[in-house]
Amino acid sequence: MSAGRVVIIGAGQGGLQAAMSLRQEGHSGPITLIGGEPGLPYQRPALSKAFLKTGEADKLALRPESFFATKDITLRTGEWVDAIDREAGVVRVGAEALPFDHLILATGTRNLRPAIPGIDRALDLRTLDDAAALRAALDRPRKVAVIGGGFIGLEFAAVAAGLGHEVSVAEAAPRLMARAVSPEMSRRFRELHEALGTALHLANGVTEVTETGLTLADGTEIAGDLVLLAAGVRPNTELAEAAGLEIANGIAVDAELRTRDPRIFALGDCAAFPEPGSGRRIRLESVQAATDHARAIARTIGTGTATPYAAVPWFWSDQSNLKLQIAGLADPTDDSVTLEDGAVLRFRDGRLTAVETINNAKIHMKARRLLAAAPVPTRDSLLQRNYDLTAA
Amino acid sequence: MVKVTYVAHDGTRTELEGDPGDSVMSLAIANGLDGIVGECGGSMMCATCHCYVDDDWQAATGARMDGEEDMLESAVCEVTGRSRLSCQITLSEALDGLVVHLPEEQV
Numbered sequence: 001m002s003a004g005r006v007v008i009i010g011a012g013q014g015g016l017q018a019a020m021s022l023r024q025e026g027h028s029g030p031i032t033l034i035g036g037e038p039g040l041p042y043q044r045p046a047l048s049k050a051f052l053k054t055g056e057a058d059k060l061a062l063r064p065e066s067f068f069a070t071k072d073i074t075l076r077t078g079e080w081v082d083a084i085d086r087e088a089g090v091v092r093v094g095a096e097a098l099p100f101d102h103l104i105l106a107t108g109t110r111n112l113r114p115a116i117p118g119i120d121r122a123l124d125l126r127t128l129d130d131a132a133a134l135r136a137a138l139d140r141p142r143k144v145a146v147i148g149g150g151f152i153g154l155e156f157a158a159v160a161a162g163l164g165h166e167v168s169v170a171e172a173a174p175r176l177m178a179r180a181v182s183p184e185m186s187r188r189f190r191e192l193h194e195a196l197g198t199a200l201h202l203a204n205g206v207t208e209v210t211e212t213g214l215t216l217a218d219g220t221e222i223a224g225d226l227v228l229l230a231a232g233v234r235p236n237t238e239l240a241e242a243a244g245l246e247i248a249n250g251i252a253v254d255a256e257l258r259t260r261d262p263r264i265f266a267l268g269d270c271a272a273f274p275e276p277g278s279g280r281r282i283r284l285e286s287v288q289a290a291t292d293h294a295r296a297i298a299r300t301i302g303t304g305t306a307t308p309y310a311a312v313p314w315f316w317s318d319q320s321n322l323k324l325q326i327a328g329l330a331d332p333t334d335d336s337v338t339l340e341d342g343a344v345l346r347f348r349d350g351r352l353t354a355v356e357t358i359n360n361a362k363i364h365m366k367a368r369r370l371l372a373a374a375p376v377p378t379r380d381s382l383l384q385r386n387y388d389l390t391a392a
Numbered sequence: 393m394v395k396v397t398y399v400a401h402d403g404t405r406t407e408l409e410g411d412p413g414d415s416v417m418s419l420a421i422a423n424g425l426d427g428i429v430g431e432c433g434g435s436m437m438c439a440t441c442h443c444y445v446d447d448d449w450q451a452a453t454g455a456r457m458d459g460e461e462d463m464l465e466s467a468v469c470e471v472t473g474r475s476r477l478s479c480q481i482t483l484s485e486a487l488d489g490l491v492v493h494l495p496e497e498q499v
Contacts, residue, residue: 043433059418060433067424291431295499316437325437361436361459365466 002302003029004101007091009081011035014268014290015106016062019073021295025302031073038078047131048155049318055135084243102301105266109233118209122229137226145214145224147206149176151317153230158319161196168222172205182336182344185356235270248272250283255308257297267293276310288314312371327367328354347379394483400427401496416478417441427494434479439467440498444474446491453481469495
């Protein structure tokens with residue numbers, strides 16, 4: 001059992017999970033959880049989905065206020081950390097210095113704001129306040145213009161179109177969700193959004209946000225009296241960088257999710273960690289990575305035994321009546337095999353890397369188990385079963 | 393108000409009151425109950441809100457939802473005929489007095 005002082009910077013789902021898991025692991029020392037946003041830690045995934053429809057903010061809290069006293073977790077929200085002083089072993093918040101024996105960085109990401117004219121007119125969808133503002137803006141008929149055809153932009157577009165608004169999406173890449181899914185799945189979602197009446201502008205980046213909407217690279221003008229910026233995020237690495245820690249598209253950590261300072265860990269969206277198996281450094285933006293990282297770190301600190309991180313990534317996106325589920329992690333260039341029911345298997349070097357399904361929890365769960373196996377199934381072995389994952 | 397009793401693996405009983413429309417999972421989370429994690433927030437992407445519906449309440453809670461059975465396969469504790477994802481049980485007046493039992497672990 002561990003008893004040191006733990007400070008966690010970032011009170012999102014990952015930071016909170018680290019605090020909770022430390023207590024579950026029997027950690028008896030003080031835990032301080034610091035978050036920049038005011039209020040209780042809350043769920044972000046719903047902000048671009050159910051919350052836009054229901055507006056039920058109180059349902060988003062991950063745990064009630066009383067929970068923190070019960071678990072003896074000091075929650076400090078609405079506060080920003082100014083610096084990590086590694087030499088002194090403290091985190092500085094204003095004039096205050098909080099000593100730590102273990103420090104967990106769960107600083108997350110912030111929205112990328114491309115340097116194009118008029119970008120300040122575009123709204124974000126990242127925080128509860130952002131989502132509440134968007135929801136309020138949808139109270140009357142709108143021409144909605146979305147910058148970015150990724151998960152967040154498309155989830156918002158699907159809700160807005162479903163509510164009867166006139167929606168356009170502009171995406172610089174030639175296909176939707178290009179970083180995350182196969183070309184086949186991109187096409188399926190293109191069909192969905194077109195069927196919802198949404199105008200999609202692909203391979204056509206935004207060059208300006210004007211008073212009347214968007215101007216695209218090819219000169220097209222899109223009408224928009226509500227513009228959403230959903231063009232990706234960047235990891236919040238400044239505190240780590242200023243403290244002299246290594247940055248590599250995120251806070252660089254090893255297989256135990258430690259930075260090169262053994263007292264300091266990083267988790268979730270802000271952490272660049274070695275992919276189990278390949279060892280290449282990756283950064284994931286998902287609830288799964290944040291919470292599984294948190295548990296691994298808590299086990300390492302709590303038990304004193306190094307716990308290498310080895311979970312299979314998974315993701316989901318709800319757009320209209322389609323629930324996209326992804327097990328594993330594919331590169332955009334990985335091979336694709338599309339099955340009869342629309343599921344797409346991804347392969348790299350003859351091995352399964354990911355499985356994309358729509359409204360098919362059975363195959364999704366089967367895929368998670370197959371991808372957790374060592375070795376991961378080969379394309380040949382799956383072909384022999386006619387790609388029937390349930391038979392593998 | 394709809395009363396729900398959660399029986400932890402060690403036998404501890406916790407009685408909570410929710411509103412119709414709440415889920416058995418969300419009521420537990422809102423009250424900081426240990427024993428239900430609810431990691432995905434009720435999106436049916438995980439099985440960390442696994443519960444066993446008490447025998448007396450099987451009929452009232454009804455059948456599993458579409459896809460629920462598949463997600464239950466990833467539950468860490470034994471899945472039985474009484475197993476449900478508590479995020480998929482929506483409270484109504486008909487469930488006033490509901491009793492659910494919680495597994496030893498969720499993750």
